[in-house]
């Protein structure tokens with residue numbers, strides 16, 4: 503993988519081992535990801551195998567989780583997304599959006615029940631924040647949780663939820679009507695409860711190797727112990743998003759770097775006008791720009807990891823890295839596709855698959871526009887959301 507400034511030389515033994523094992527896992531087990539993308543399926547047989555490999559929340563500690571460095575975790579996301587954004591999304595949702603909130607805000611009983619089986623992939627989780635009428639502004643959510651004796655009764659509807667049709671448990675964010683100011687709170691909702699439906703969203707033209715669905719909640723009763731006790735307000739879901747966006751900032755580097763390698767190889771093989779197309783200045787300019795932009799994204803990801811490790815990372819740092827690195831992957835995958843000519847539009851090569859995936863990655867976990875507004879507010883002190 504492209505590493506123009508030799509960042510690999512700064513890695514620890516543990517980090518290098520993790521990269522090597524992730525690469526050999528992907529080479530050995532995920533060769534058919536292009537076919538899954540065409541079929542619109544996720545290789546579900548890989549879910550426990552990815553657990554065995556330690557791909558779910560390895561940066562957390564306890565409950566059998568190894569607590570690897572933030573750089574190691576980022577590199578893992580990079581390797582997974584170099585294969586496909588669907589694979590990285592599986593690990594991001596399970597680790598950063600489901601295990602993280604249970605680990606950070608859950609009761610001991612919730613942690614003991616869920617973290618070991620989510621970590622091994624024996625159970626699958628999903629994260630329900632987005633609603634049909636509230637995407638970029640989730641704080642306007644309409645899903646409610648009403649206390650009734652020892653239980654809460656949940657009503658509402660979530661959409662665009664990665665893995666909801668195959669999930670055993672959903673972290674559902676809802677307004678708690680048990681308190682006067684109806685704060686947002688997280689609830690662990692087992693998907694086999696009465697009143698839960700998780701319909702699949704079909705015919706996506708992006709992130710096809712990932713299962714996406716809705717969560718409909720009609721008078722769903724959960725015990726009061728299913729509420730996450732340790733957090734209240736939008737801080738709950740937003741802190742999960744910071745963790746997942748961190749992984750995306752790294753993952754986008756992987757997708758872009760894979761496109762670069764494919765384009766470079768093609769440019770040195772493919773001959774037109776009697777020589778490899780890589781011998782023409784225009785193609786060299788594309789490769790030079792691609793390598794430069796990917797290197798900048800990679801350096802940003804490494805610095806973000808240092809800040810996270812030191813406890814100095816702010817959500818705005820993550821916004822800048824997610825915004826920049828996904829834009830880089832979106833732009834550069836398109837250039838790579840272009841360099842492959844007609845072959846570039848076939849499923850035989852990865853750039854167009856990455857390019858289509860990037861439309862989702864550009865949109866979820868805060869759209870590019872929303873991250874622009876987060877940075878604008880940080881830089882001026884003035885909110886421009888509404």
Ligand SMILES: Cc1cc2nc3c(=O)[nH]c(=O)nc-3n(C[C@H](O)[C@H](O)[C@H](O)COP(=O)(O)OP(=O)(O)OC[C@H]3O[C@@H](n4cnc5c(N)ncnc54)[C@H](O)[C@@H]3O)c2cc1C
Nearest residue numbers: 629630631632637638662663664862865866867869871887
């Ligand atoms: C494949 C996929 C998987 C997903 N997985 C999950 C998941 O697991 N869990 C989950 O909760 N959600 C998930 N999402 C939802 C995702 O987070 C939302 O799609 C995203 O937040 C945008 O919301 P929206 O689609 O409603 O767009 P909208 O919020 O309606 O935005 C539409 C457009 O308006 C722009 N816009 C909105 N507000 C402003 C403003 N104030 N100023 C300027 N422009 C603005 C946006 O940038 C965008 O371009 C997923 C989405 C996709 C596509």
